[in-house]
Amino acid sequence: MTLSWNEMKKRALEFSKEWKDETREIAESKTFWNEFFKVFGISRRRVASFEEPVKKLGNKRGYIDLFWKGTLIVEHKSRGKSLDKAYSQVMEYFYGLEEAELPKYVLVSDFSKFRLYDLEEDSVHEFYIVDFYKNIHLFSFMTGYVKQRYIDEDPVNVRAAELMGNLHDSLKESGYTGHALERLLVRIMFCLFADDTGIFTKDYFRDYIENNTKKDGEDLGLHLSIIFQILDTPIEKRQKNLDYELKELPYVNGKLFNEVLAIPSFDGNMRKLLLKCCYFNWSKVSPAIFGSMFQSVMDEEKRKNIGAFYTSEKNILKSINDLFLNDLLNEFEKNKNNHNYLKKMLNRIKEIRILDIILQRLIQFNYPKSYCA
Template sequence: MAKALSLAEIRTRSNGFVVDWRGEPGEERQQAQSFIRDLLTVFGITKTKAGLYEKRAQRSSTGRQGYIDALIPGLCLIEMKSAGKDLLQAERQALDYVDDLSEIESPRWVVTSDFHNFRVLDLHAEANDTETFTLEEFPLHIEALAFLAGYQTHSFGDEHQEKASIQAAELMAELYEQLEGSGYTDHEASVFLVRTLFSLYADDSGVWERDSFFEFIETRTSEDGSDLGSQLAMLYQTMNRPTENRQKNLDPLIARFPYVNGGIFSEPLAIPAFSSSMRDTLLKACGFNWSEISPAIFGSLFQAVKDRTARRTLGEHYTTETNILKTINPLFMDELREQFATNANSTTKLKKLRRDLGDLRILDPAFMRKLDVSRDIGVAA
């Protein structure tokens, strides 16, 4: 299963992309989809996957039906125009489409191009920062589109991330309620949600090729949801088995998913019975950008999903990560970050620091839980 490409590989691919499209006339109608699919391939998104991102939409200003050239839900909208057309005007049209999208589908980045020029708008940045460059300059500006390969800049504790974490918990609560209403036991629903949450997060964070789980739900299950439970059971069973021990005649899409150790998929579960509305909820969850959630905030919210009363007030009562860090930074985080910075050039000392982090236990008196601090200082577990 493909993971996020290195920036070096992306730069190599971008040079080939420039060669392939240099001198092309740049006709919107005839060449837009080919251009987009080749562009996404530079960042590791297959041409088949790119086809899933074509979407009909409505312009909020006119009410007329339009066509978004490509929408990666929760991440990026791409709008193409013929060579020489005004990209600022194209951007306005793209934002017109954004206004009509659901909050979950709404992208962070808007990319417009006339085949010879690019304009990249970050809707979450202050003053909506924009970067522009030509096709020939593309290899020098791959960082501007590196989010397509899973490279993103997160500001832990910012308002947008806190809002995204609440939305993510609400999606899980909606799915839990539907499972609960279908007769699934509390334990089965909890295990199923954890597995599904892992798959949703992996879909957006480079654990495997982006949106593979979304593609599986979209293309391998019926709209009425009748076979969704059995298909998910097959997928989760497959991810619990090393690739060399799998059946030889597996669906190629299922076979692409990696072996996931640690036991998350090991417990046998009854196959859940889904309806069309439950499938729609899961697809809506697939459209959410799970890489934007704050683990610190979402973890506490996720605990409330199983409580009927707490579900009704999700997001109303929690301590923001900003306020959490105000307390723990001077207690121990600042010191740990200083150790990490001091030892950054020593493999031996970094390995020792990682071992020390593994032995470190912090008591949270409010919840009587242990905190994993390794993520916050940038040391991989």
């Protein structure tokens, strides 16, 4: 489970105190980075590897100090060495990486300082290790925390629909259609969100697919069916001899995985399409438009213009904040330590019903809260 920000700050402060005087790259760098990942509650061995071989320009061979595919490259230097040179070295590695493996972040360090490059935002942040805990928010990508942006037609949402649309079309062309296809894609989308938002261990679903299924996709459908079956089984009712990786899966109630579906047949290209979806950062996709985005995935015409077919999160919040959400949030803050009150509040929330077309009209005509009541 994802750690709280307070817990991560506490661990970052302890990390800084332990390592602030270290200088020896060769002797201690691997331990340094293993401990760095523990700050975020992540086992480095599960997600990233040391000394990853990569081909550089001119057919030369290089070794990435620390590589988390699709997320992060780390280059480590001895204290006082140039961080600019370290970054230039990382850029040479990009030549030999597949598109899906390209990192979103580059982190360079000489023990005394961190410099983090956010390649998507084109930003750079540098700070001393003693200030690590003050800058912990910069590493939200480590655990799936993200700062939400409310944009009417967020390109991230559009790209997510395109990726899932390609997988949908490929499955449909293979003959896997109708209700089974819709249900399969909903389950896959849940797993993609779970991978990046702390429901699963970070990148569990991606790593499982990449490491446990054949490249030709022959056994992918069977592995997906096994994952879905386990997600639908309470932990106490599972077989005791399950593989270690499968034991990590949580129980998901709500009957999302309850129905038995025909096992889909994948090929190598379809497996690549699924892995492309896995490498996408789903924590940046707005959950508020999940349903509408899924509808656009199933409809090729809507997929071409997703922005015209869903009520954006910005407009949803414009309506529901004043209608009831702000009141609920205020009540929650006042009573969040009252267990009995929270149970009653949860029951109230379950009874709330919203008709989307009414929201659209409210937005269009700017009706006040008193009218809606």
